[in-house]
Amino acid sequence: MSDLRTRAEEWLAQDPDPDTRAELQAILDAGDGGALADRFGARLEFGTAGLRGELGAGPNRMNRVMVMRAAAGLAACLPPGGRVIVGFDARHGSRQFADDTAAVLSGAGLHPEVFADPVPTPVLAHFTRSFDDVVAGVMVTASHNPPRDNGYKVYQADGAQIVPPTDTEISAAIDAVGPVNELPLGEGWPVHDTADLYLDAVSSLRLGDAGGDLSIVYTPMHGVGRDVLLAAFDRAGFRAPIVVPEQAEPDPDFPTVAFPNPEEPGALDLALDLARERGADLVIANDPDADRCAIAVPDADGWRTLTGDELGGLLAEHILHHTTGDDRLVVTTIVSSSLLRAIAAGHGVRFAESLTGFKWIMRAGAPSDRMVFGYEEALGYSVGDDRGVIVNDKDGISAALAVAALAAGARRDGRTLPDLLDDQARRYGLHATAQVSVRAADPQVIAATMARLRQAPPSRLGGRTVESLDDLTHGSDGLPPTDGLRFRLAEGARVVIRPSGTEPKLKCYLEVVHPAGDDVAAARAKAAADLDALRADVSAALS
Structure with missing residues (x-):
């Protein structure tokens, strides 16, 4: 407890944020050892996904200190004098984190440029790759995570996310950063107030003619995609989509969805209700930072969300x-x-x-x-x-x-x-897929489950023989090592199990393949039954 308290007091001395200072001081005054351990007993690790976590005080939370340390570590790994494009979404703290990043980068001799308003992640990624003298991009976003989270993604000069060993180099540089209140900070930097560069590229895609009479219902899921998507559709000659009014404005609390991810059950309910009311041809949904796209279409049984x-x-x-x-x-x-x-x-x-x-x-x-x-x-x-x-x-x-x-x-x-x-x-044959996800509050449970599956893998899944097992930690088919297991089953079926890279859960990916012939409905029914059997056995293997 005394060591945690010392670390908390050192943190308090450098924290520029009055809100997290007040949070931490209240914990110290209350002598709440559990809250201190939760915030200071571990830390968010910088990796290929950058940083992502719950907002709050301490190294195991997303906050201004963590962001400034990340920016200083990134700056140490970039060539002096280069341009860095910084974007941010509409989540709690995102604009401040973007400004803190720019101040640290500027103080380190780099030339940051920040968007004036929240932007979709793909806009930031496209801008990063579009200039010869840009050396990196930073996007402050937690994508489709819960409202309490935020995150920090780093892009290389080609507009792609970082991969090893860049992540470990930045992480090591972050570890070498001293107190953030001793960092040199710059002020005043160019601001991007338009997404035109991105819009020009998107609207010039040559992928078929516009459908002027197509009726589309669209939801940005309380995120930042609406204005850019509407402008892109207009430039490309499409009729303006009908925006779900309850989810049209950016709102970091995501009040109409339990989880702001179009994959989650219920997330598209408002859009589907509006589509039925308007007799729409198509539903399109983006997640809050608009880097994902979900689709629903009418069919014989009502509306169908495509996988x-x-x-x-x-x-x-x-x-x-x-x-x-x-x-x-x-x-x-x-x-x-x-x-x-x-x-x-x-x-x-x-x-x-x-x-x-x-x-x-x-x-x-x-x-x-x-x-x-x-x-x-x-x-x-x-x-x-x-x-x-x-x-x-x-x-x-x-x-x-x-x-x-x-x-x-x-x-x-x-x-x-x-x-x-x-x-x-x-x-091509019917390729049917499904998923099984198992959440675990304790990361050790996930690690123990993966270890058990490696030591005693099942010999049958879903009534099919497991013909081979690839332990992906050793690499496979020329791919880099990763924590995952791939089970190849009889008749072309497959199961892959891996820990999620952004959430505390195990994710399992199931696939069966059936010849369809002229009776696609029968093939779909058979595939659905096979996936149910696989789902049951995989769930049992994880329990």
Whole structure:
């Protein structure tokens, strides 16, 4: 307790934030050892995802001290005098964190430029790659995390997220930073007050004609995507989407959703209600920083939300129909559907598989490849045309435009997106996917579960024999090592289990593949039953 108290008092002496100072002083005055241990017994670790965590005082929280230390560590790893683009979302503390970052970078001899207002993450990523003298980008965001969280993402000069060893170099430099109240701080820096550079790129995508009569309901999920998406649709010639009014304005408390993630049950309820009321053709949702895109469409049973893998397959084929050249590359991750491999083979283009996350997707393939599409099952897509992808990260706004063009083209042909999914099932086989997630408040539980599965792996899952097990900590198929297990099952089924990189939970990715023939409905029913059996066995194996 005395050591924790000493660390807390040292922290208090350097903290520039009156709110976190008051929080910490109240804990010290109350002698609350548990609260001190929670804040000072561990710390947020800087990694390839930067920093992300709950707001509050201490090294195990997101706060101004942690942000200033991160900025100072980043500055120590950048060439002197370079430009750094800084963006921020509308979460609690984001604007202040962006200003603190700029002040530290400026004091270290760099030239920061900050957006005047909150922006979507893909806007920051695109700006970072667009100037020869930009050496890094910083985005203050916690994406789709709960309201109490915030985060700090770092981009390399190419507009892609950092990967090892850059993360460890920055982390080591952060460790060497002294008290933040002793850092030299600059003041006054250029401000970006428009997203036009990004909008010009997105609206010039050549992926089919605009659908002027397409009726779209859109929700930004209380985030920052609305204004940029509406401007992009207008420039591209699309009819303005109908915005869900209750979720239209940025609100860091996300009052209408339990969890601001379009993947979560109930997150799209307001959008679907409005779509039914208006007789819309399509629902599009972004997460709060607009780097993810979710889609729902009407079908025979009402409205259907497409999975990330389903939309990934549709977008891939749409983009390949609108691009040319055998140097084209499409990329997905080891936990996403194997359908993309089949689509690439069918179109005679190059395919690559990466570790989970767009930091890896954007670095897949060979230097001679021209990436036109990358996606991961968690609703992340990077779209392009013959020029290649326009953002070296996931981008929910350009993906929304591509979906709108896809849906408009299908409508002109008298088809629907479910019709196109059935066409793919007949052509490539039905690739059906599902997930199992298990939350654990104690990270040690996650580590112990992974260790147990390595030592005593199941021999059967979902009624199928486990034919092989890849321990991804040793690397696999030329990929870097990662904490994960891949079970290859009989008849082309697959299960991948890994700890989440951003949340305290284990994530399991299930896939079965069935020939569809002329009876796609029967194949879907069989696949659903197989996935249920897999889900039950995987859940039991994790308990």
